[in-house]
Amino acid sequence: MRLLVVEDDPDLNRQMYEALNDAGYAVDRAYDGEEGHYLGETEPYDAVVLDIGLPKMDGLSVLEAWRREGRKMPVLILTARDRWSDKVQGFDAGADDYVAKPFHMEEVLARIRALLRRSAGHAASELTCGPVMLDTRSGRVTVDGRQVKLTSHEHRLLAYLMHHTGRVVSRGELVEHLYDQDFDRDSNTIEVFVGRLRKKLDVDVIQTVRGLGYLLAAPESPRQEAPSKGTPG
Structure with a gap:
């Protein structure tokens, strides 16, 4: 799952990046509203953490622009604790949830998990x-x-497929959602990770849909033949 953090405070930006990265997410970062708006407009994120008080372009303007452009990714806004009006304006602008500063990082992680689940229908x-x-x-x-113990990339792959169970996911979509901007993206590595994941899970849940991508679905139960009826005596 790929996230974007837009926060101008360098220390807080770094702390959120490290916490989210340690939690298994691919994370891109921006330090001002213009950069954040550009990334959110051009890259496919599964969720965004967006500060309201940003230089160059404030967070509410960034969010409103995304929604006008049809960007539907869940957005968690960061607000000052005593600014209830920021929360109201944030929801009206299209935010999905908020966290008031100062906050515990575990709360941010929990809210991100909830946003990702809900956006995928779980x-x-x-x-x-x-x-x-x-x-x-x-x-x-x-x-x-x-x-089952998985590497970070294997876990990201499984998590994305699990959030989208029953839907065919293309290799290109996986590349876009599993790696951050700085990763040397190669769709061939997806096939390698899928192969490793299949071997570790040792159960037939990841199907290859030729020419389209991969489908995560529960394995079909083996058919049982109906017992033959004996000839009446």
């Missing part, structure tokens, strides 16, 4: 597909209760 924090379960709170992955 209510519970545990995502399941057949025997595969991903706990979005802990990042723990299990298959039939057995924990």
